Amino acid sequence: MAKIYYNQMNSRWANHPYPAPGYEDKTCGTSGCGTTCGAMIVSSCRETITPDVMCDISRENGYRVPGGTADGLFSYIAKRWEIEMKTLHSSYEAHQACKEGYFVVICCAAGLWTTGGHFILAVGANDTDIEIYDPYLYNGKFDRPDRQGKVRLDGVSAWVEINTFKANSNAQRFYAFKVNDGQEIVEPEKPVTPQPKAAWVNTSSMPLNVRNSANGNIIGSLAKGTKVIVYEESNGWARIDQGWVASSYLTYSEPVSIVNTVGQTRKFAGATKIYSNSNLTGTQYDYKANTSVEILENVSANVDKIKVIQTGRIGYVSTSVYTGSTSSNTSVAEPVSAPVSSKYKLGRYKVVASALNVRTGAGTNYPVKRTYKNGTVFDTYQIKGNWAKTPSGWCCLDYCKLMYRY
Numbered sequence: 001m002a003k004i005y006y007n008q009m010n011s012r013w014a015n016h017p018y019p020a021p022g023y024e025d026k027t028c029g030t031s032g033c034g035t036t037c038g039a040m041i042v043s044s045c046r047e048t049i050t051p052d053v054m055c056d057i058s059r060e061n062g063y064r065v066p067g068g069t070a071d072g073l074f075s076y077i078a079k080r081w082e083i084e085m086k087t088l089h090s091s092y093e094a095h096q097a098c099k100e101g102y103f104v105v106i107c108c109a110a111g112l113w114t115t116g117g118h119f120i121l122a123v124g125a126n127d128t129d130i131e132i133y134d135p136y137l138y139n140g141k142f143d144r145p146d147r148q149g150k151v152r153l154d155g156v157s158a159w160v161e162i163n164t165f166k167a168n169s170n171a172q173r174f175y176a177f178k179v180n181d182g183q184e185i186v187e188p189e190k191p192v193t194p195q196p197k198a199a200w201v202n203t204s205s206m207p208l209n210v211r212n213s214a215n216g217n218i219i220g221s222l223a224k225g226t227k228v229i230v231y232e233e234s235n236g237w238a239r240i241d242q243g244w245v246a247s248s249y250l251t252y253s254e255p256v257s258i259v260n261t262v263g264q265t266r267k268f269a270g271a272t273k274i275y276s277n278s279n280l281t282g283t284q285y286d287y288k289a290n291t292s293v294e295i296l297e298n299v300s301a302n303v304d305k306i307k308v309i310q311t312g313r314i315g316y317v318s319t320s321v322y323t324g325s326t327s328s329n330t331s332v333a334e335p336v337s338a339p340v341s342s343k344y345k346l347g348r349y350k351v352v353a354s355a356l357n358v359r360t361g362a363g364t365n366y367p368v369k370r371t372y373k374n375g376t377v378f379d380t381y382q383i384k385g386n387w388a389k390t391p392s393g394w395c396c397l398d399y400c401k402l403m404y405r406y
Helices: 033-045 051-060 072-080 091-099 162-168
Strands: 085-088 102-109 117-125 129-133 152-154 157-161 171-178 197-201 208-211 218-222 227-230 232-234 237-240 243-246 265-267 272-275 284-287 292-298 303-308 314-318 347-351 355-359 368-373 377-380 382-384 387-390 393-396 400-405
Touching (some): 033 051, 033 072, 033 102, 033 117, 033 171, 051 072, 072 171, 085 091, 091 102, 091 117, 091 129, 091 162, 091 171, 129 162, 157 162, 368 393, 377 387
Antiparallel strands (some): 102 117, 102 171, 117 129, 152 157, 197 227, 208 218, 208 243, 227 237, 265 292, 272 284, 292 303, 303 314, 347 377, 347 400, 355 368, 355 393, 382 387
């Protein structure tokens, strides 16, 4: 009976894209625990399928969702590769099934295996312990004080006494697969240590909260632009030297340095629109070429707060409008006019789909008013389920990425 182990952080597929709406930068390494478990099952029972291939299969058949991998992938695997599958209801049933030759996919919430949500694969058992293949196994994972002494590692096998497993794993769902007998045992991979990588805090203006665990208590904060080292990512959280932070507020591209031009006088190279809001939305004012302005604030690498010298009007413009300037490498998304007072704003979102319908109400049964193209940035003023009210109507947030909350 073969037992094939894969680690989702293996360099052969760790960076293989595994995006979902609103999570375009996710990979097999960050989000592929479910697909890696599926790849281990198929490779052990039928044919060699690596985690990157299983990620593609999951996406092509609609099982990649914003929260991770949908459980339906496992039913699909059982049907496609003709593997017996049954649903179990407890850790004790999983333990017994492993003693009978089943592999069991177990979905766990925060606990022994994860700080958020995670799929693991039970591949064996004896009278007292259960053997786990953890697709996100790395050196030092069980050295944390709350995990010490609960897991015995033997190569890539994590052995846990069944009562300890039940008490600490926070196991939620169980899917058992019957393993074929008679196949040659293949030497498993060695555990992979995720490589630390640099990132920068990418909040709007507020500092980023640092917590003592994923979604835990706040223990500090980091200013925008602060460089950090990320050692681990799991379900939207990143472990850094200072603690845990929400990974959606990190960028792995070094921020563009802002040249201080405050106090300088510049002229518009051509006809230019001045906006009332710093995100280049709101009321627009048209000015001619060669209008002289004073720069009051460098809002970002792309936007300046300015004052028109002749009229005294204050507003915001793109940094690319001045004579002798070039466009920034950072593109500015199509602005959406927002006549609603900012005190009612809930959050700012960016469209990540190729196009997004805006409707007259919260649901697909309402008529389409207009379409936001990819990259459009908008504010929200009311939330109903996964629908949000924008200045132009209602749209589904499943196809958007939260930039920040007000």
